[in-house]
Amino acid sequence: MKAALTSALAVLAMLLGWEALVRGKAVSPDLLAPPSAVLEALLRHPDILLDQGLSTARETALGFLLACLFGAALGAALSSAALLRRVAMPWVLALQIVPKMALAPLFVVWLGVGAPCRLAFAVFIAFFPVLIGTTAGLAGTDSGALRLCRVLGAGWWQTVLRVRLPYAVPQLLAGMKTAATMALLGVVIGEFVTAQQGLGYVVMFAASLGETALVLAAITLLCGIGVALYGGVLLLELAFARWYGAPMPAGEFG
Amino acid sequence: MPEAPTLVADAIRFDAVGKTFPTRPVPLRAVESVSFTVRRGEFVAILGPSGCGKSTLLMMAAGLEVPSEGRLERGGVELVGPHRQTGVMFQDATLLPWLSVLDNVLFPATIRRIPRAKVLDQAMRLIGTVGLKGFEGARPHELSGGMRQRAAICRALVLDPDLILMDEPFSALDAITRDEMGDVLLDLWQHTQKSAIFVTHSIREAVLLADRVLVMSRRPATVAEELVVPFPRPRAPALADSAEFGAVVAHLRGVIARNMA
Amino acid sequence: MSGATLAAPARLPWLPLAIGVLVLLAWDSAVRFAHVPQVLLPSPGSVASSLWQAAPVLARHALATGGAACGAFLVAVAAGMVLAAVMMLSPLLNRLLYPNLLLFQLLPKVALGPLFVVWLGIGLPSLFAFAVFVSVFPVAVGTLAGLRAADPNQLRMCRAAGGNAWQAFWHVRLPTSMPYVFAGAKVAATMAFTGATVGEFISANAGLGYMVMQAQARSDTPLIFAALAVLCLLGAALYGAVGLAETAARRRWGTRR
Known part of the structure; x- marks a missing residue:
């Protein structure tokens, strides 16, 4: 609580300092619009920002959901088939090292400059952390618990439902948290390269006009979308933790 | 139940059982021609150094490993897989972290799809006997290591099995808790007619708890010596302080030392 | 335990490789026999020939992107470590900065790219700063x-x-901290290339990202593939270099982790 207060104060001090710096003509407002100007930009173009923001939010949310679905399904498939894992996992890992976000233009080639391109790219970017979280979670089941299941003559389905899944969910949630950030990133980069609509487009357009205030206003909204989605996963995690009732193993999957 | 147990049938019988693991480059011979019998209601301790193959022996008795040679009989019928009437305890309590103590104890019933109401009384009684009353709703992470292992005992006993297999169940506990757990087990056994195989490397535990002690050799494990424990039941924990007890322990220590040499 | 499963046994490296070759063959025959238009999916052969023909240009642009990314990576590692050390040694700074650092992780940082162009103009400085960022x-x-993550017992022993x-x-x-630093550095290696390339997407006059955008405008899909292949290779190379450095460091500092 106290820590949150200190850091909130730090942010407030930073904003005030920023404002003072610009007002005091130490920094040109063209380079760094002061917070007041950003607020003004937000209020001046509500319809544009809201429209473009909704587009970005919609695509991000849909991309995130699809990424979770595909990632979890493929992760489960990889975990249940050792051969498939041996064949596919090195490629999944190889794709992890490659700067995936640079592949956005390919999606434009394939899917044009519309929403399908941005959506597909967001899914492509966000799906890996979920996949890796799922496989790591399913592989991380306590071996003793699995032995117990065998002793008790538990069936495959029972073992999955009663033991493997509860052990896997914390890692899956960690993957989903990363995916939430990644989905937004994917949509924004998609908007950069398709240059049709969305907050990413607004950022690029406004930057090219030197409208720093509008750039920062759009980025503020982007942060809002990111925090909302991440917060949603966090709430899910909280609900799960309440049911789980024990310290959960944490994980990060970039 | 397909196997109709007759009164004369032994709880479990090892007949020239051997086990080799196909490890590379050299196959690992873990168990060599082991033959012994656990009668109904008998408590047998298997004593041997760490890593000698005792656990493999127990895993075969649990139906989790298949013998490479020989035959394994459970209640007069060849054992081919996990048996419904066998309870097992491992080195770790392996409680599921998201279940309460009670739900963990009832886990075997959940898996076997036995209605909760049918076994609830038995579960509560066991929880009371091992001294966990009041902790039914607690989660495993809130318990000490000894308490967790007590819950694991209840879980192994909840479906009222006729054979309990215990694989060094107290070896992860500190010495004081360990003695305490031995007493809990001893107390529990005064009231039951269950058979048991108890794998341990503690001579004291083996002598205090068992009717018969099998001393295993180094790997590949084989029965090096057998000793009938000369103390009548019911036994009290204080037995461990007696001179006779000390003499038996000393004798076994000598046997083990000879086998290790 | 999970790591071992994830990394897949090295016993069968030929299997994924064989699958890769198979995919390549399937790709080639799909383009050849199913008449997939070159604009959508060029055959591996035409990508290779594009790679060969454009080699001098590709090399020049690759040098620009690779140089910017590697330089940014080195600066980022140094700056990141110093920042962390300062936060570790100064509780006040830590209290002020750490929650914001975590919040920053949530921010779609790549979206700030255009701002760097506003600040530093089109060209290497803005690209470099963005990649570091x-x-x-x-x-x-x-x-x-x-x-x-230091062991409290070791710290006590030291005291x-x-x-x-x-x-x-x-x-x-x-x-x-070394294993953690290297884990962070590996992510940073990929991010440095991402930053450099995205920066080039936004606005640049050189680099592989710039080349990709140019090729896209001309619908020269084989060249897009060729440039992206080079980019992926460069990214993987930097990642591999970090991995090698980690192995060396582990040898130097004992077998911890």
Whole structure:
């Protein structure tokens, strides 16, 4: 609580300092619009920002959901088939090292400059952390618990439902948290390269006009979308933790 | 139940059982021609150094490993897989972290799809006997290591099995808790007619708890010596302080030392 | 345990490789026999020939992107480690910065790219600054986690032996943090290339990202593939270099982790 207060104060001090710096003509407002100007930009173009923001939010949310679905399904498939894992996992890992976000233009080639391109790219970017979280979670089941299941003559389905899944969910949630950030990133980069609509487009357009205030206003909204989605996963995690009732193993999957 | 147990049938019988693991480059011979019998209601301790193959022996008795040679009989019928009437305890309590103590104890019933109401009384009684009353709703992470292992005992006993297999169940506990757990087990056994195989490397535990002690050799494990424990039941924990007890322990220590040499 | 499963046994490296070759063959025959238009999916052969023909141009642009990304990576690692060390040694700074550092992780940092162009103009400086900006955070967060992961017993031992805070930092905290630093650096390696390329997408006059955008405008799909292949190779190379450095460091500092 106290820590949150200190850091909130730090942010407030930073904003005030920023404002003072610009007002005091130490920094040109063209380079760094002061917070007041950003607020003004937000209020001046509500319809544009809201429209473009909704587009970005919609695509991000849909991309995130699809990424979770595909990632979890493929992760489960990889975990249940050792051969498939041996064949596919090195490629999944190889794709992890490659700067995936640079592949956005390919999606434009394939899917044009519309929403399908941005959506597909967001899914492509966000799906890996979920996949890796799922496989790591399913592989991380306590071996003793699995032995117990065998002793008790538990069936495959029972073992999955009663033991493997509860052990896997914390890692899956960690993957989903990363995916939430990644989905937004994917949509924004998609908007950069398709240059049709969305907050990413607004950022690029406004930057090219030197409208720093509008750039920062759009980025503020982007942060809002990111925090909302991440917060949603966090709430899910909280609900799960309440049911789980024990310290959960944490994980990060970039 | 397909196997109709007759009164004369032994709880479990090892007949020239051997086990080799196909490890590379050299196959690992873990168990060599082991033959012994656990009668109904008998408590047998298997004593041997760490890593000698005792656990493999127990895993075969649990139906989790298949013998490479020989035959394994459970209640007069060849054992081919996990048996419904066998309870097992491992080195770790392996409680599921998201279940309460009670739900963990009832886990075997959940898996076997036995209605909760049918076994609830038995579960509560066991929880009371091992001294966990009041902790039914607690989660495993809130318990000490000894308490967790007590819950694991209840879980192994909840479906009222006729054979309990215990694989060094107290070896992860500190010495004081360990003695305490031995007493809990001893107390529990005064009231039951269950058979048991108890794998341990503690001579004291083996002598205090068992009717018969099998001393295993180094790997590949084989029965090096057998000793009938000369103390009548019911036994009290204080037995461990007696001179006779000390003499038996000393004798076994000598046997083990000879086998290790 | 999970790591071993994830990494897939090295016993069968030929299997994934064989699948890769198979995919390549399937790709080629799909293009050949199913008449997939070259604009959508060029055959591996035409990508290779594009790679060959454009080699001098590709090399020049690859040097620009690779140079910017590698330089940004080095700066990001140094700056990230220093930032983490300062936060570790100064509780006040830590209290002020750490929650914001975590919040920053949530921010779609790449979206700030156009701002860098506003600030520093089109060209290397803005590209470089942007690449540093996106790759510094994984290093800082990783290093900080590593510095905090020091074994309290070892720290106590160090203090009992009369060591001061600086010695504890140098002899205990830093060695323990190495695996974390390298984990962060690996992410940073990928992020540096991402930053450089996305920067080039936004606005640039050189580099592989710039080349990709140009090729896209001309619908020269084989060239897009060729440029992206080079880019992926460069990214993987930097990642591999970090991996090698990690192996060397592990040899130097013992077998911890």
